[in-house]
Amino acid sequence: MPKVGILGGTFDPPHYGHLLIANEVLSKLNLDEVWFMPNQEPPHKKKSESVENQERLQMLELSIKGNKAFKIEKGELERTGPSFTVETMRILNEQYPHHQFYFIIGADMIEYLPNWHKIDELIELVQFVGVERPQYSLQTDYPITYVDVPAFDVSSSMIRERVSQGMTVRYLLPDSVIDFIRENHLYGT
Template identity: 60%
Template sequence: MKKIGILGGTFNPPHIGHLVIANEVLFSLRLDEIWFMPNQQPPHKHKTAGATNGDRYAMVNLAIQGHPCFRTEPVELKRSGPSYTYETMKILKEMYDDHEFFFIIGADMVEYLPKWYKIDQLIKMVTFVGVRRPDYSHVTDYPILNVDTPMLDISSSMIRKRLEQGTTIRYLVPEPVRMYIKENGLYGS
């Protein structure tokens, strides 16, 4: 049985923080692969701005190129409406019934778990992996594996803001992602 980590997000744009988290979880839990899963429309966020679904998918592929255990999973981009993890995992479990899934979430989402759609059914389908962050509680009534990762204070919103202001994002995103953003004029670059 393959052990697969799922890292969902808007990836608007993907940055080195995403890659560090994925790599640390991969090795800490001895997983076989990490699947990066761009969301269609996360229920807890407003519509993604600045890049199309195609752009975000392309940037994730550029960000992970060369890592033998990383791949992009487009299942949520093929659906319409809000991306509820429960619905997505139902689809993935049907497609890959011989896989065990580990769903990676940040500490901000650990606190939010009681509000997740069909959380009681979802925790029977996946193992949640919480990535620790300062200033967030890691306490929850739900079963979670916690993984410590190096703290990188980088966010997609910070990168978009820097681009709007004409500030450098070099080394905050992988170089192929930076070039894609520049070549496609994303985020006011």
């Protein structure tokens, strides 16, 4: 039975923190693949209005290029409206009945789990994997498998802010993504 991690997010832009988390979970849980799943419309936060879905997808493709265990799952991008994880996992479990899925979340989302849409159904559909994030608690009543990941305090919003201010983002995200951002004048470049 293939073991697949799912890492959802806006990936606006994707950065080394995303890649580090995916690689650590892949290795430590002995997964076969990690699927990066860009959100169409996350219910808990807004994505940047200045970047099109296709541009986020292209940046994600550039980020994972060369890692055969990393794939992109476009299901949420192809749906309209809010991206509720329970609906996504119903679809994935139906499409891939012989896969075992692990949904990777940061500590910020662990704290938010009681507010997730149909969380009681969701925990029956997927195994949650929690990774530490600075300044957030890992305490929850929900069943979570924890993976220790080296601390790398970077966020997409921080990168967008740095880019808009003309500050360096080198070593925060792949050079190919930095080039794409500059070439396409994203985030105020």
